[in-house]
Amino acid sequence: MDGFRYLNNVVTLALDQPTCTGCGRCVEVCPHQVFIIARGKAVLADRDACMECGACALNCPVKAITVDAGVGCAIGIISEWLRERKLSKGRYC
Numbered sequence: 291m292d293g294f295r296y297l298n299n300v301v302t303l304a305l306d307q308p309t310c311t312g313c314g315r316c317v318e319v320c321p322h323q324v325f326i327i328a329r330g331k332a333v334l335a336d337r338d339a340c341m342e343c344g345a346c347a348l349n350c351p352v353k354a355i356t357v358d359a360g361v362g363c364a365i366g367i368i369s370e371w372l373r374e375r376k377l378s379k380g381r382y383c
């Protein structure tokens with residue numbers, strides 16, 4: 291999903307790294323490659339790519355991840371739709 295990002299520094303996603311066991315489940319379920327595993331722990335490699343779908347928090351076995359799921363995803367989709375609409379209007383005006 292290139293070019294489809296949420297706004298910078300507003301994502302509610304948080305990782306409690308000391309609690310993380312490094313199982314890699316968040317890496318598997320995240321559709322935006324937000325996490326990587328480094329030195330046996332999850333790391334937020336691209337936090338602003340998070341669309342707040344909630345899959346990582348739901349699947350983390352030790353509840354090391356929190357995120358307010360739902361709102362960000364909807365805002366991201368609407369923002370992208372408006373951006374595309376503006377671009378296409380600019381092309382024909």
Ligand code: SF4
Nearest residue numbers: 310311313314316350
């Ligand atoms: S799912 Fe949870 S415990 Fe597993 S690597 Fe991710 S943050 Fe760590």
Ligand code: SF4
Nearest residue numbers: 320340341343344346
């Ligand atoms: S909430 Fe969704 S998009 Fe954000 S880090 Fe978790 S799985 Fe990835």
